[in-house]
Amino acid sequence: MKSCLVVDDSRVIRMVARKILEELSFEVIEAEDGKEALDKCKEKMPDGVLLDWNMPNMDGMEFLLAMRALPDGEEVKVVFCTTENDLSHIQEAIAAGANEYIMKPFDSEIIQSKFLQVGLL
Amino acid sequence: MKVEDFDLLASMLKDRSGLVLGKDKAYLLETRLMPVARKHGLKGLEELADVVRRKRDENVMGDITEAMTTNETLFFRDQKPFDLFRDVLLPKLMEGRQDSKRIRIWCAACSGGQEPYSLAMILKELGSKLMGWRIEILATDISVEMLDKAKTGLYTQFEVQRGLPITILVKYFRQTGDKWQLDAGIRSMVQFREFNLLESPSALGTFDVVFCRNVLIYFDQETKKKVLDGVARQMPKDGALLLGGAETVLGVTDSFKPVQGRRGVYQLSNSDVEF
Numbered sequence: 001m002k003s004c005l006v007v008d009d010s011r012v013i014r015m016v017a018r019k020i021l022e023e024l025s026f027e028v029i030e031a032e033d034g035k036e037a038l039d040k041c042k043e044k045m046p047d048g049v050l051l052d053w054n055m056p057n058m059d060g061m062e063f064l065l066a067m068r069a070l071p072d073g074e075e076v077k078v079v080f081c082t083t084e085n086d087l088s089h090i091q092e093a094i095a096a097g098a099n100e101y102i103m104k105p106f107d108s109e110i111i112q113s114k115f116l117q118v119g120l121l
Numbered sequence: 122m123k124v125e126d127f128d129l130l131a132s133m134l135k136d137r138s139g140l141v142l143g144k145d146k147a148y149l150l151e152t153r154l155m156p157v158a159r160k161h162g163l164k165g166l167e168e169l170a171d172v173v174r175r176k177r178d179e180n181v182m183g184d185i186t187e188a189m190t191t192n193e194t195l196f197f198r199d200q201k202p203f204d205l206f207r208d209v210l211l212p213k214l215m216e217g218r219q220d221s222k223r224i225r226i227w228c229a230a231c232s233g234g235q236e237p238y239s240l241a242m243i244l245k246e247l248g249s250k251l252m253g254w255r256i257e258i259l260a261t262d263i264s265v266e267m268l269d270k271a272k273t274g275l276y277t278q279f280e281v282q283r284g285l286p287i288t289i290l291v292k293y294f295r296q297t298g299d300k301w302q303l304d305a306g307i308r309s310m311v312q313f314r315e316f317n318l319l320e321s322p323s324a325l326g327t328f329d330v331v332f333c334r335n336v337l338i339y340f341d342q343e344t345k346k347k348v349l350d351g352v353a354r355q356m357p358k359d360g361a362l363l364l365g366g367a368e369t370v371l372g373v374t375d376s377f378k379p380v381q382g383r384r385g386v387y388q389l390s391n392s393d394v395e396f
């Protein structure tokens with residue numbers, strides 16, 4: 001069973017994402033900001049991360065850069081999932097090493113399509 | 122709804138588009154045709170059926186057909202057929218066409234354009250490998266509405282997130298308002314045209330690769346056979362046909378056979394080309 005870390009400061013979004021991912025047979029771990037997510041990664045690296053951008057304490061971009069610097073942090077598939085839907089944000093994310101990018105709002109079909117593309121499914 | 126109204130509309134749909142509507146689909150007819158009735162100032166399906174019965178009004182019948190066809194599609198649908206096109210079919214065709222350097226592709230039910238544009242982006246990505254080659258993509262559909270949409274190359278945020286890798290989105294699309302528009306260069310690689318698969322495709326010319334995906338499922342056996350036999354006549358010996366995941370030629374026609382080990386790909390029965 002593959003694991004996916006869902007990082008979002010909205011409890012509702014985490015719940016929706018969890019439901020979709022569990023239906024796709026993922027073991028789901030949650031974190032409400034980048035800082036908590038980084039701690040979870042240090043405990044155990046997940047196979048994938050579904051990552052919000054704007055969050056208190058540590059945002060998605062800071063988390064991504066810090067996580068990539070950890071041992072084994074290179075392999076993890078990171079899919080941004082954010083309301084930032086302009087070209088410059090997307091380009092910045094790709095440059096920083098994100099594997100895919102979802103513009104909110106999302107649904108199960110989009111998650112599935114993106115996770116297929118990065119090889120998590 | 123009345124049985125005779127259902128029968129009338131179902132038989133009109135089959136004549137016009139090939140679409141077969143089982144009796145269990147009456148609810149579908151009702152939900153999808155109410156807006157059509159309203160658009161033409163009619164109270165309900167009974168009046169709509171009446172207009173069809175008495176006037177055979179082209180506008181009304183066209184709208185009914187549009188409303189009943191399923192246009193569901195996405196970029197790089199199922200992925201595999203597109204990989205096969207790029208890695209197997211195209212190289213093979215190029216080998217055999219060193220002299221003419223010309224390849225023609227037909228998307229026979231292109232809906233909103235995602236399928237032909239996916240092919241166009243693949244060709245674009247191949248870049249200099251195709252230098253000197255003339256590769257045409259003809260995309261046809263029965264739905265004028267879908268063709269109009271396809272030509273604009275405008276897609277919603279939802280549509281560009283299904284099947285399209287983010288790097289490709291960034292490379293070939295521009296944001297305009299809340300939509301995304303495909304680059305004019307890619308759009309110009311595809312030619313769109315209205316065409317009903319129930320007609321003979323002989324006037325369209327010959328095609329080396331035919332994508333006829335997720336449309337035959339709506340037809341009955343006889344119509345499927347007629348369409349496939351028509352496609353076969355427009356194809357050279359080393360041509361290839363691609364069908365949707367739930368479609369096959371087996372038990373439908375003898376003009377095509379499956380290509381071994383290449384799911385969804387078919388070749389002429391009398392062809393010995395190895396893909």
Ligand SMILES: C[S@@+](CC[C@H](N)C(=O)[O-])C[C@H]1O[C@@H](n2cnc3c(N)ncnc32)[C@H](O)[C@@H]1O
Pocket residue numbers: 137138139140190191192193194195198229230231232233236261262263264267316317318319333334335336365
């Ligand atoms: C489900 S879509 C398939 C789109 C695309 N080929 C794919 O696989 O994603 C089916 C399309 O077939 C078109 N269609 C239905 N009947 C047709 C006919 N008789 N001739 C041409 N196109 C037809 C519909 O308008 C619709 O756009």
